Amino acid sequence: MNLTGFISLSLGAILIENVIFSQFLGICPFMGVSKKMDSAVGMGIAVTFVLVLSSIVCWVVNRFLLVPLNIEYMQTVAFILVIASLVQFVELFLQKNIPSLYQSLGIYLPLITTNCAVLGIAIANIDRGYGLGSSIAYGLTSGIGFLLAIVLFASVREQMEVSSDFPKPFKGFPEAMLAGGLLALAFMGFSGLSVFG
Amino acid sequence: MKIKDLFLDGVIRKNPVLVQLLGMCSALAITTSLFNGLGMGLAVTIILICSNVVISLLRNFIPKKIRIAAFIVVIAAFVTIVDLLIQAFIPDLSESLGVFIPLIVVNCIILGRAEALASKNKVGVAALDGLFQGIGYTIAAVAMCIVRELLGSGTFGGGILNGGAGIRIFPEQFGATYMIMPFGGFIVMAFLIALTQWLVARNEKKTGKKADPVPDEYEEVLK
Numbered sequence: 001m002n003l004t005g006f007i008s009l010s011l012g013a014i015l016i017e018n019v020i021f022s023q024f025l026g027i028c029p030f031m032g033v034s035k036k037m038d039s040a041v042g043m044g045i046a047v048t049f050v051l052v053l054s055s056i057v058c059w060v061v062n063r064f065l066l067v068p069l070n071i072e073y074m075q076t077v078a079f080i081l082v083i084a085s086l087v088q089f090v091e092l093f094l095q096k097n098i099p100s101l102y103q104s105l106g107i108y109l110p111l112i113t114t115n116c117a118v119l120g121i122a123i124a125n126i127d128r129g130y131g132l133g134s135s136i137a138y139g140l141t142s143g144i145g146f147l148l149a150i151v152l153f154a155s156v157r158e159q160m161e162v163s164s165d166f167p168k169p170f171k172g173f174p175e176a177m178l179a180g181g182l183l184a185l186a187f188m189g190f191s192g193l194s195v196f197g
Numbered sequence: 198m199k200i201k202d203l204f205l206d207g208v209i210r211k212n213p214v215l216v217q218l219l220g221m222c223s224a225l226a227i228t229t230s231l232f233n234g235l236g237m238g239l240a241v242t243i244i245l246i247c248s249n250v251v252i253s254l255l256r257n258f259i260p261k262k263i264r265i266a267a268f269i270v271v272i273a274a275f276v277t278i279v280d281l282l283i284q285a286f287i288p289d290l291s292e293s294l295g296v297f298i299p300l301i302v303v304n305c306i307i308l309g310r311a312e313a314l315a316s317k318n319k320v321g322v323a324a325l326d327g328l329f330q331g332i333g334y335t336i337a338a339v340a341m342c343i344v345r346e347l348l349g350s351g352t353f354g355g356g357i358l359n360g361g362a363g364i365r366i367f368p369e370q371f372g373a374t375y376m377i378m379p380f381g382g383f384i385v386m387a388f389l390i391a392l393t394q395w396l397v398a399r400n401e402k403k404t405g406k407k408a409d410p411v412p413d414e415y416e417e418v419l420k
Contacts, residue, residue: 022379024226028305031221073281076299077273084266113269114303115221123296169395173218174387181383188378 006137011193013141019117020180021148021187026117031176040154042101048143050090050112051121054083055139058122059132069188079122080113080171087113117146141178152183200325207329215393216338219305223297224338225382230363232356234342235335236290240279240298242331246324247275249315253323256316268311269302277301293356306334313369330375337389344385349376 019025026047033043058079066072091110094102112118121142125135155177166175211217220241225276227233251271252259255331259267280298284291291298299306315323346355351372352363375381 016285016387024222024379024382025300027221027225030221031218073277076277077270077282080269080273080302080411081266084269106227110265113265114305114308116303119301119303120296123299127296169398170387172394174391174394177383177387177390180293181387184378185375185380185384187373188380 006101007027007039009134009137010045010058010141010144013138014145015187015190016193018145018149018187018190019142020146020153021184024113025119025120026146029111030146030153030156030180031173032111034150034154034157034176037154037158040150044143044150046090046094047112047115047117047138047146050078050083050086050118051139051143051146052136053086053090054079054118054122055125055135056132057086059084059125059135060128062126063132075123075126076119079119083118083122087118105146111195117142149183156183203322203325204329207326207331207333208336209333212333212337212393213306213309213330215390216335216397217306217309218332218390219309220334221386223300223304224334225379226388227294227297228338228341228345228382229377230293230346230355231342231353231358231362232290233293234338236283236287237294237297238331238335238338240283240294241301241304241306241334242328244272244275244279244301244333245310245325245331248272248307249310249323249327251275251319252311253320254313258317259271264316265308265312267309272304272311273306283418284387289356319407340389341385342380344389345376345381349381350374415418 013019017023020027020030029043030049034040061078061082062072062075066075066078087110090112091102121139125138130138157176158181159174165174168176170178207213213219213224214221223237223241227237248268249269252268255267256272258394276299280291283294283298310326314326318326333342343353345353346363347366349372351369353366355363368397373381376385
């Protein structure tokens with residue numbers, strides 16, 4: 001893949017079709033782990049890491065296992081198993097090597113398994129017929145898009161903790177959802193932006 | 198456990214989307230026409246019932262340590278079956294829901310029910326719980342669809358009624374297109390959850406007793 005292709009792919013994945021704000025993948029961790037900036041950054045990085053690894057592994061599994069055996073309909077089952085074991089691996093790695101990050105992410109880390117973004121991007125790579133290089137690039141840049149979204153959202157929510165004037169029924173989740181909606185509106189500005197023609 | 202309790206829990210008191218706040222991705226993403234909402238609700242309900250039944254039957258055979266992985270395999274098998282059935286018999290639905298059908302695998306509602314209820318209860322209870330939680334999800338999804346479709350494109354029942362075009366409530370050019378965009382999903386969901394919280398608070402005030410706290414399914418799953 002040439003540089004132009006990579007730049008247009010990554011701008012597309014980060015801004016134009018951001019995983020959170022335009023594809024609606026990975027809303028659970030986006031809402032659940034965005035109350036504090038530290039854990040939002042940690043979650044974003046963990047998701048990016050898992051996304052890159054799972055893009056590679058799922059592509060390989062699809063190309064060298066599912067396609068030759070002609071069992072592509074087993075895609076969902078195969079991919080979710082691969083992703084579940086990958087997440088287990090990342091968790092053990094963090095627990096052993098970066099305990100501080102492990103503590104701040106706490107219980108949310110295993111939830112990456114049930115993060116739609118990871119499975120969704122793996123399936124999208126196959127659906128769009130990407131090669132290995134493009135798959136890695138798409139996984140990485142989607143992860144960066146997720147990181148950007150969750151960091152922006154965490155900074156908004158930290159402010160809302162201090163001062164928010166919503167009526168009582170809106171306290172908690174709904175007000176966060178409204179803030180998320182406004183961010184999505186901002187990201188809508190990127191839609192229709194075409195990179196290099 | 199009474200059937201009535203299970204029903205009220207699934208549909209209102211512990212509604213998976215509006216109270217437990219699970220399964221947000223699909224409830225936000227595909228709820229742009231009544232056809233999508235009903236189709237997704239039906240798919241989720243069928244998968245919930247099947248996976249609840251199988252997991253309840255296997256509850257004494259699955260080792261505790263690897264139960265989450267085992268649940269995911271069971272769920273993924275049923276999702277694959279439903280996905281293939283939809284592709285074969287309702288190709289329109291398959292096209293408009295797209296990747297969100299295989300993504301039912303990672304819908305927290307199904308894993309949450311497997312862990313919190315099906316792995317601890319008899320088959321009958323698990324099946325009924327699957328049905329009622331599925332209905333609860335469908336109600337939330339359909340409510341989202343009706344509001345977003347009406348405000349966004351000015352129709353009701355798109356994809357089903359009136360030969361697929363939907364019944365036109367007001368002319369198309371007055372529709373606020375951003376209601377069927379991601380922005381509208383977030384906003385409508387925020388208002389629906391706020392409405393639910395308001396109703397719960399009002400009910401607490403009227404009856405003078407507190408509603409049961411909803412157990413955090415995230416923590417339940419990860420214990």
